[in-house]
Amino acid sequence: MLLLQLTLLFVLVLGGSSDDISIYHRAGDEVIMSCNSVNSSETSCSSIKWLYDRDMFTTIDTIVSDGQINEDSPQAAKLSLGRRCSLTITNISSEDAGAYICYYGKTYGHYTNVFLNILTLSANQSTDPVGGVTLTCTLWGYAYPYCVKGILRWLDEERDELKQDDDEVYYSRQKTCVSDLMITHQSNHSRRYTCQFVTNHEVKISADYTLVSTAAVDLTSDSTPNKIIFILNIAKICLLIILVVIVTTVQIKYRRRTGAAEGVYLYKDLVKNL
Known part of the structure; x- marks a missing residue:
């Protein structure tokens, strides 16, 4: 691995030609990076290599070697090879930003540098x-x-x-x-x-x-749970009042009907006794 990195560094500094590509994405995107070193008629990726360089202060990692994903790479679960040996990274994060270097075959005469830039935006109280x-x-x-x-x-x-x-x-x-x-x-x-x-x-x-506005209910405030509980309690009280009114109304109607029926029966008994 060290020999590979030294060789590549020597080529990058003293010789070889490259295609430098800068791409920009947001966190969560899916990224497809092309390898211009691969001929358009090439159908096999057995001689492809992808390297990853986080920044100038870290070591270069081999993430694809001879067409195979390096399972020891922290990015392995998100990596895959596509058409013409392009490299796909799913659900990118800030940790995926950096330089991706692709070369094909046994020589280092031509390679592709893809600089992946990722924009993140967050909010905090x-x-x-x-x-x-x-x-x-x-x-x-x-x-x-x-x-x-x-x-x-x-x-x-x-x-x-x-x-x-x-x-x-x-x-x-x-x-x-x-x-x-x-x-x-x-x-x-x-x-x-x-x-x-x-x-x-x-x-x-x-x-x-x-x-989002905080005028009605402040979703970022510590008092939000109390506000929600208060609203729920009010709703419960209103529902209870409605149920009491309905039950009371039904009982009154039932008693009126029952009282009328009892009055008829008493009248008939009086008539018979006469």
Whole structure:
């Protein structure tokens, strides 16, 4: 394994030609990465190899060797080979970001580098004194430590870009490939916020997050269970009142009918006695 990595590193630095491909996906997507080193007429993947390099500070892992998935790879359960030896990864996460290197045959003259970048967007109740909700947008990739500041931007539901220290929101952090958007004043209706990754004035990928209003029932509040229990108890009381009214009405009608019938029988007895 070490010999393979050293050989590949030597080729990458001193020789060989490559196709460099950058792709962008959101967490949870299915990704298909093509290997341009494979001839279009090739039907067998017995000579294919796929390597995975998380970043420049970790060792290179062999995830496919001679057409077989390496079962020792942490990604093994999500990997499969497809048409022309393309590599498929299902349900991707931030842990799958990085460089995927494909080469075919016994030589290293031509290889394919696929750089998989993954955008994640999450929400957390802010611990800042001003309160609110914090949305965190992160771009994970092979070049993650070297992302330029400002390439992540936020839009509101009208698709207008949000600025620092806005009346409603502000950036609490924006560095490398991480940007925090703190929403300080929640409105009385649902709002959608969008995080975009932009490079060379081109939007490569974006992700939306809809923040649900807390005006009626605050689903993120610790008092939510108490509110739900209170509503259920009110519903039970109303149902009990309705049942009591129905039963009382039926009893009154029944007594009236029974009283009328008893009156008729008493009248007939009196007539007979006369």
